[in-house]
Amino acid sequence: MGSALIDPLTRKLESFGSLSTVEQAALRRTEGTRVPIERHHDIVSAGDQPRSVNVLLEGFACTYTLLPEGKRQITFFHLPGDVLDLPSLFIPVMDYSLCSLAHSQLLRIPHEAMLALFHEHPRITHLFWRETLIYAAIFREWMVGIGRRPAFASVAHLFCELIVRMQAIGLAVDHQVDLPLTQADIGDALGLSSVHVNRTLQELRGAGLIKMTRSRLRAIDWHGLCDAGEFDDSYLHQQQMG
Secondary structure, three states: OOOOOHHHHHHHHOOOOOOOHHHHHHHHHOOOEEEEEOOOOEEEOOOOOOOEEEEEEEOOEEEEEEOOOOOEEEEEEEOOOOEOOHHHHOOOOOOOEEEEOOOEEEEEEEHHHHHHHHHHOHHHHHHHHHHHHHHHHHHHHHHHHHHHOOHHHHHHHHHHHHHHHHHHOOOOEOOEEEOOOOHHHHHHHHOOOHHHHHHHHHHHHHOOOEEEOOOEEEEOOHHHHHHHOOOOHHHHOOOOOO
């Protein structure tokens, strides 16, 4: 596998913990297969029984559920370094789907290799458990936003969250990030129509808070955007990277 895994996953894990050189070497030795994924391609589907976990090395992905009438609810946005389907180690049948939102690169690690890594290095297991708890905290924050925040605050909060998460893994500069999300993607995450998302983006631009092109987001007024989104990053439980 070489160093395919070590850079993005190490950056991710060390955004909320630390790894020794021995643990980094163990990650480097973990066997896996690099797989390219086209944009808007399902990685895993609900009902599948995967025998490997997928680490996102490059690109952007989401967790989603498809309702019977065809509507999609996005429940998480995944960034490089995320293990997309870690629950499949312990829950044999997937109850959600995963989709790439940009051209992406995955590393597929057999369940046996991942479990062996956990067995041999308990501190790595601890960090993955911590990551799972942080995902749960993010999910709770999303539920608050969908249930109680108006669209203006919900979109602002989502943008703040993504900028902070991307900054932690070295993918944000001066509150600017590559963000390959369509208005439909944003709407499916926040329970808004594309028309409502479009109007809200115009309001955020008009307030001088953001500049957004097709695939790039810049927070012109970071503190103003945080205020608009009622954003407090404590739920992300990140530490300053050295």
